[in-house]
Amino acid sequence: MKEYCIRRYRSDTGAADSQGTLIRIDDSGRIVHADHHCEPVLGYHASELEGRPIMHLVAAQQDDLFAPTQRLRFAKDQPVLITLRHKDGFFFGAHVTLHFQVRDTDKPASAHIALRDPAQPDPHSQPLIELTGNLGSWELAIHNNRVTWSAGMYRLLDLRAGSDITAEQALSYCAGKQERVRALFRRCLRTGRPFSIDLKLLTARQRTRHVRLTGQALKSGKRVTRLAGTAVDRTRVVQLDQRRRATDQLLKTVLAANQDLVAALDPQLNLTHMNAAWEQQFSTTFKLTPRVGDNLGTLLSSFASEQGLQTRLWQQAMERVVFQAEMPLARRSRLLQGHETRLTTLQDLEGNTIGALLIARDARSHSPGAGQGGPHSAQDPVTGLPTRSQFLAHFDGLLNPPAPSTPQGGLLFIGLDNFTPLNIAAGNAAGDRYLRELAAIMAAHTNRTDLLTRLAGDTFALWLDNHSDMEARRTAQHLLEAIAAFAFDWQGKLLQTTASAGLVFVDGNASRAPEQLLSEAAELCHTAKSAGRNRVHADRASQRLPSERDHRQQLAHLQHCLDHDGLILHYQMLRPVASATWGDHIEILARLADNDADNPSVQPEAFLPIANQFSLGKQLDQQIIRKALAVLDEQPLLVHRLKYCGFNLSQASVLDEGFADWVQALLAPSPFAPDIFCFEVNESVAARYPDEVAILCDSLHAVGCKVALDGAGASVESYHLAGTLPVDIVKLDHSMMQQLPGNPVQQVMVEALHKISTAAGKLTVATFIEDEDTLRQARRLGIHFGQGFHLGSPAPLASLIPQTVTSRLQTESEG
Secondary structure, eight states, rough: EEEEEEEEEOOOOOOTEEEEEEEEEEEETTEEEEEEEHHHHHSSOOHHHHTTTTTGGSGGGGOOOSHHHHHHHTTTHHHEEEEOOOOOOEEEEEEEEEEOOOOGSSSOOOOOOOOOOTOOOOOOOOHHHHHTTTEEEEEEEEEEEEEOOOHHHHHHHOOOOOOOOOOHHHGGGGOOHHHHHHHHHHHHHHHHOOOOEEEEEEEETEEEEEEEEEEEEEEEETTEEEEEEEEEHHHHHHHHHHHHHHHHHHHHHHHHHSSSEEEEEOOBHHHHHHHEHHHHHHHHHHSSSOOOOOOHHHHHTTTTTHHHHHHHHHHHHHHHEEEEEEEESSSOOOOSEEEEEEEEEEEETEEEEEEEEEEEEGGGGTTTSSSOOOGGGGGGTTTTOOOOOHHHHHHHHHHHHHOOOOOEEEEEEEEEEHHHHHHHOOOHHHOOOHHHHHHHHHHHHSSSTEEEEEETTTTTEEEEHHHHHHHHHHHHHHHHHHHHHOEETTTTTEEOEEEEEEEEEEOOOOOOOOOHHHHHHHHHHHHHTTTTTSSSEEEOOOOOOOOHHHHHHHHHHHHHHTTTTTEEEEEEEEEESSSOOOOOOEEEEEEEEEOOOOOEEEEEHHHHHHHHHTOOOOOOOHHHHHHHHHHTTTTTTTTEEEEEEEEOOHHHHEOOOOOOOHHHHHTTSSSSSGGGGEEEEHHHHHHHHHHHHHHHHHHHHHOOOOEEEEEEEESSSHHHHHHHHHHHHEEEHHHHTOOOOTHHHHHHHHHHHHHHHHTTEEEEEEOOOHHHHHHHHHHHHHHHHOOOOOOOEEEEGGGGGIIIHHHHHHHHHHO
């Protein structure tokens, strides 16, 4: 049980109110106590809150006080800012702190519980128990063959209490199971074994009752002297079960006749329902056969990237009333067509979330001119903007024109913040009018060659044609400011909200698949919402995939190298920049062996996308680490000299909860200290999964290893991550180091990131130092370490000893 202090947070002053209320919540998430200050803060009287779940007060799932993010902050004695729902319906920011000590005056009065003496039964409690539980009790005395019933037994048979009835007459109510009951009584008398049987009784009033009859032997010494038991009315339970079975059968019939993909999951992501179309699509995609009761996360445990995508998609559906999007069922197969996917929260009669329902339809059936849609489906009826299908068709034409050209621009995915409660409060008519006016505002901030569309519900997409990265980011920020400033007056109600956005930079190396780019932008938008809403998260689009034939060849080559030890390991030195440091600092690099005489090895940029797409990243990471340790363990001279050995981690390893345990087991027999090993997490992964990265850092720190944030500076989120993530080292992205000597703005950005990292107790590494001028600037700015061809080219890991230790020993002996 925990006690929280809740105060209203004022965004205009950046501080919390002095007056607060204390709320006590048990481990199941229900409010057990609220003080008298809760009414001015929350609008509820204390008696109205007691017994209600805390989710009744919070605005969304991410505001749950028991969420991992909140628990981590409370564990560090830090306050949490969440959004709560007032009794009057409006939302407000709340400043929440955790109070561990509970006042003695708030403790419940103690009460002593003792076992009731069976020899002194309460004559008033027995009838109450039988009436409440719909049961009766009976007893058979062996010495005189006399049966006694309680009033509840007579009630079950619709008889007046004390009616004259023989045992044979009682058995006649058992509707064909008389002999079975007699046999159970005889067996109980002979062996002493208890019995239980479900009976269908036809009462004196010709009513059908389903009863469970139980009995057991009572002994005096070793001799059975009595039989006693109960009869429990289970009619209501059986009727509900029959209705459930009928409903399930009806649902199965409807699902079987539906050509759409239909599936339902509970809050733990266990599969509760599915139709044949969804099962077949899932089996085709993942080569797995799902069954009702299977856990989706467990089914996709071998597909880390898809596991993360599907988990976030379903969790978002649990948090919102309706979530609609158009995307492939899975990203791992780019041959799959996009599906118009609609997810709806399933709630019980009390409003508690009990699961989510997915209905997915092939998006091609909604394309302009398909089916009954006709040409009118090319325009959204609410906003007048192009539909999603028309947008994707146009966007595909821009990405894959008939004449060779290089597209450049940005794809912006926009999701309105908290639009659902606004729409519910004002009504659908007001919500549609608001969206129509907002679409006009957004269109006014675009160029003639840009393309704006309403995807579904409260989500929009905008293609910023021929925009540089800086121009696209500036346009996105201006657009969010315009949305936040737009206030729509509807019958005296002021409708106003903010928006979050995901921006994907598209260039000649980017993927040419519109669905994939839109999915990447949607993920960035989800990250922006999780980070606090009303902001833009940007990243570069994934690289353009090769042809399907080359794709299969590269995958086969990668799998062959993993199965037949085809990894070639190199290392690159990290050199101290600001001050001298003793020892060797290296980063492990991997290549794939190739039979091409001109290119004997395949570079990481060629095979890493394939590894991540087909969930081979974790296997690749583990083979690299295992092979590197095997090489190092054979060189005892390096045990005291090697001070840093870095490994890059894929997203699959970062999200693997057992990775730290695997590292600990691997390092146990190694002569090297765990603190020389550092595992590098890419900035884009850390921005999308900050909580998971924080947990990985804590787990690896417990093993004794270090963690680095790689690629810092690739987005503005890096400055926040460098200061808040519990990493040990911050490695600057190559884009921060390019043109550093002649670009004063770049120098200021590098210096700011270095100062933030240093203030947080972290070391910094400047990568891609290619010349003396860049090295000089890195030294002037105070960067701790440098890495690049100017400081040392990559070399085979096997050559580390001759170049770094043996040669030095020979030099010292000659001196």
